[in-house]
Amino acid sequence: MASFGAASTAEEVTEGIDLSGRVYVLTGCNSGIGEETLRVLGLRGAEVIGLARTAAKAQAALDKHGVAGTAVACDLSDPDSVRAAVATVRGLGRRLSGIIANAGIMALPEPRTTLGLDLQFLTNHIGHFILVTGLVDLLTDDGRVVMVSSGAHFMAPEVGIEFDNLSGQRGYHPWRTYGQSKLANLLTAKVLAGRLGDGQTANAIHPGVIQTNLGRHLDDYEGVLDSVGRDNLKTVGQGAATQVFVAVHPDAAALTGLYFQDCKVKEPSAAAQDEALAERLWAVSEELVAGL
Numbered sequence: 001m002a003s004f005g006a007a008s009t010a011e012e013v014t015e016g017i018d019l020s021g022r023v024y025v026l027t028g029c030n031s032g033i034g035e036e037t038l039r040v041l042g043l044r045g046a047e048v049i050g051l052a053r054t055a056a057k058a059q060a061a062l063d064k065h066g067v068a069g070t071a072v073a074c075d076l077s078d079p080d081s082v083r084a085a086v087a088t089v090r091g092l093g094r095r096l097s098g099i100i101a102n103a104g105i106m107a108l109p110e111p112r113t114t115l116g117l118d119l120q121f122l123t124n125h126i127g128h129f130i131l132v133t134g135l136v137d138l139l140t141d142d143g144r145v146v147m148v149s150s151g152a153h154f155m156a157p158e159v160g161i162e163f164d165n166l167s168g169q170r171g172y173h174p175w176r177t178y179g180q181s182k183l184a185n186l187l188t189a190k191v192l193a194g195r196l197g198d199g200q201t202a203n204a205i206h207p208g209v210i211q212t213n214l215g216r217h218l219d220d221y222e223g224v225l226d227s228v229g230r231d232n233l234k235t236v237g238q239g240a241a242t243q244v245f246v247a248v249h250p251d252a253a254a255l256t257g258l259y260f261q262d263c264k265v266k267e268p269s270a271a272a273q274d275e276a277l278a279e280r281l282w283a284v285s286e287e288l289v290a291g292l
């Protein structure tokens with residue numbers, strides 16, 4: 001496997017890779033590491049179906065970086081919006097080389113319940129669950145799904161997923177609840193990996209810690225970044241590298257059901273390796289989505 005690491009950038013991990021003719025769906029394409037992912041996929045010749053809360057935001061990102069593709073509105077906290085995005089993408093009639101589930105919100109200070117679910121769980125997990133399950137059959141034979149999780153999945157509740165508290169109303173902690181939603185991303189990749197065809201892959205990643213708009217809900221984002229250690233922070237280019245590596249690099253083509261950090265396979269939490277938990281989450285998510 002190529003010897004990339006924490007300092008590698010998305011540009012470096014795609015050096016010499018020609019993505020022309022390839023089409024990627026990318027959520028959160030207008031900000032942070034998603035915007036950098038959009039830019040670098042485009043730089044290597046890919047077409048990007050860029051999803052953002054509004055089509056205008058997605059179009060602005062495509063235009064800013066001169067990336068060929070299609071802008072699609074997709075508010076991940078609104079199941080109808082996600083379903084409409086699925087229909088729009090399907091209507092394009094394209095096969096997908098990859099789906100990169102990158103968008104997310106982090107550590108809301110107070111519990112916010114929407115449609116009976118904690119807003120982080122709804123946005124980070126359920127929205128992406130509807131999107132990915134709605135598009136997965138469009139993957140090419142070598143198509144890849146990348147779930148952008150987080151090292152914060154280690155902060156998920158002791159039980160992994162609190163199925164009796166998915167609203168957040170029976171106990172809420174900003175990081176624990178964020179961690180739960182990111183664990184859900186990991187578990188989703190795990191189940192998907194078992195359901196995809198030979199040659200297709202599904203993986204989850206931790207991008208590192210990068211100063212982006214993700215800290216918008218934190219009172220003391222600077223303090224959080226200080227506690228991580230300024231020397232340990234990644235640039236946006238470095239932060240986008242792992243998801244881009246897993247989405248396009250030949251060395252990742254045969255790797256599936258895994259968790260990556262710094263462009264390398266990394267062991268996730270015990271809960272993230274719990275197959276029964278993963279299957280239960282999938283079944284519960286299907287049930288929830290059917291009622292939303």
Ligand SMILES: NC(=O)c1ccc[n+]([C@@H]2O[C@H](COP(=O)([O-])OP(=O)(O)OC[C@H]3O[C@@H](n4cnc5c(N)ncnc54)[C@H](OP(=O)(O)O)[C@@H]3O)[C@@H](O)[C@H]2O)c1
Pocket residue numbers: 027028029030031032033034052053057074075076077078101102103104105106123148149150151152206207208209210211212213214215
């Ligand atoms: N930055 C880090 O240190 C770090 C560490 C670990 C994991 N991650 C993960 O990396 C991913 C990207 O984060 P980032 O750092 O690039 O943050 P960011 O700059 O805040 O970007 C997040 C993206 O998600 C979008 N988004 C949020 N809520 C949405 C919704 N309801 N519907 C559709 N899109 C929505 C945002 O859109 P708007 O601009 O419209 O809000 C934005 O495009 C996230 O999944 C995050 O959990 C980041």
